[in-house]
Amino acid sequence: MARYELLNNIAHRELRVATGFGPEFGDEVGMVPAYPSEFAELQREYPIFLRRDAASGAWQSVALLGFEQHENLFLQEGRWNASYLPGAAAKGPFLIGFQEDWVDGELVQQAVMHVDLDHPRVNTDAGEPVFLPQGGNSAYLDHIAGVLRGIHDGNAFGTDMFAALDAKGLIQPIKLDVQIDQQHRVGVNGLHGIDRDRLALLDGADLRELNGAGYLEGAYLMLASLHNMRRLIAEKQRRLRTQESAVSTTRN
Numbered sequence: 468m469a470r471y472e473l474l475n476n477i478a479h480r481e482l483r484v485a486t487g488f489g490p491e492f493g494d495e496v497g498m499v500p501a502y503p504s505e506f507a508e509l510q511r512e513y514p515i516f517l518r519r520d521a522a523s524g525a526w527q528s529v530a531l532l533g534f535e536q537h538e539n540l541f542l543q544e545g546r547w548n549a550s551y552l553p554g555a556a557a558k559g560p561f562l563i564g565f566q567e568d569w570v571d572g573e574l575v576q577q578a579v580m581h582v583d584l585d586h587p588r589v590n591t592d593a594g595e596p597v598f599l600p601q602g603g604n605s606a607y608l609d610h611i612a613g614v615l616r617g618i619h620d621g622n623a624f625g626t627d628m629f630a631a632l633d634a635k636g637l638i639q640p641i642k643l644d645v646q647i648d649q650q651h652r653v654g655v656n657g658l659h660g661i662d663r664d665r666l667a668l669l670d671g672a673d674l675r676e677l678n679g680a681g682y683l684e685g686a687y688l689m690l691a692s693l694h695n696m697r698r699l700i701a702e703k704q705r706r707l708r709t710q711e712s713a714v715s716t717t718r719n
Contacts, residue, residue: 470585471562476602479582484559484607485594488547492587495537497655499555501530502621503628503685508551510692514699517629517638517659517689526629526638526659528689530555531699534645534653540702554618560586563615578619580612628682635673637662637686645696647703660693661686 472478488494501515506528509515513530520527530553532539541548547556560583565576582597583589595607604612632638639662644654666686669677677683 468585469583471564471581471583473564473566474561474580474582474597476598476604480598480602481591482582482597483590483592483594484597485588485590486559486607487545488542489545490537490542494542494547494556495539497533497536497538498529498531499553501528502554502618503528503625504617504621505551505554506685506688506692509553510688510695512549512551512695512698513553513692514695515689515692516641518657519659525626526633528625528629529658531655531658531696533699534655534703540699540706554614554621557614558611558618560584560589561611561615563619580615624681628680628685631677631680631682632661632686635665635669635677637665639665645700647700647707651703651707653703661689663690666690 485492498516501509501513506515509530513532515528515530517526517528519525532541534540562581562583563578564581566579567574568577569575570577588594596605597608599605629638638659641658641660642654643656643658644652646652674683677686
């Protein structure tokens with residue numbers, strides 16, 4: 468159960484955040500939320516798909532990390548084996564909340580940072596300090612603030628982008644059923660992607676509309692990201708070979 472508090476440099480002056488990776492930090496997951504604001508980075512290393520939220524019906528983009536619910540093929544001996552860390556993983560125990568405040572006589576909602584004090588990364592002994600000894604933000608906290616801004620902006624943009632792509636009939640289910648080797652077959656349910664053929668058939672007016680809104684680039688980045696499935700399959704094959712070799716050695 469998360470225990471969020473509004474972050475401040477008095478109550479949380481000793482706060483530190485562990486920045487390693489592993490199951491103990493909740494990193495062993497098969498996918499994480501992805502945001503259009505980071506698609507250009509994500510598409511170099513991760514396959515990007517869409518899933519529909521069962522409660523709201525809204526679309527959410529995700530970066531696929533593995534073929535099982537608790538399989539992250541980018542995790543390796545306490546490291547995240549990629550040059551770019553998805554924002555959803557990088558943000559750690561922090562999130563953006565909103566509070567009402569009066570500005571120039573008008574009641575507005577202002578973004579503020581919260582921290583989950585029950586998050587496994589949070590401690591007072593080791594890791595990156597959140598605040599400097601004199602009370603200012605650490606370089607780590609400034610970095611996290613940038614990550615959270617990207618998530619906030621990307622989430623809002625993505626809501627409109629995916630609704631527009633769906634209205635054009637460009638979002639279609641994907642049957643992810645992969646033969647890893649002769650003995651192993653894996654599949655992931657509920658994934659959707661951009662229909663390349665339907666995108667190619669759009670007329671000029673539709674293309675201008677999507678391009679003008681900034682959505683067309685995101686669609687092509689999602690399509691380009693699918694080449695990263697080869698990387699996931701290769702890593703899955705490597706791990707299966709390692710497991711089989713370990714079992715064979717034990718038996719002998």
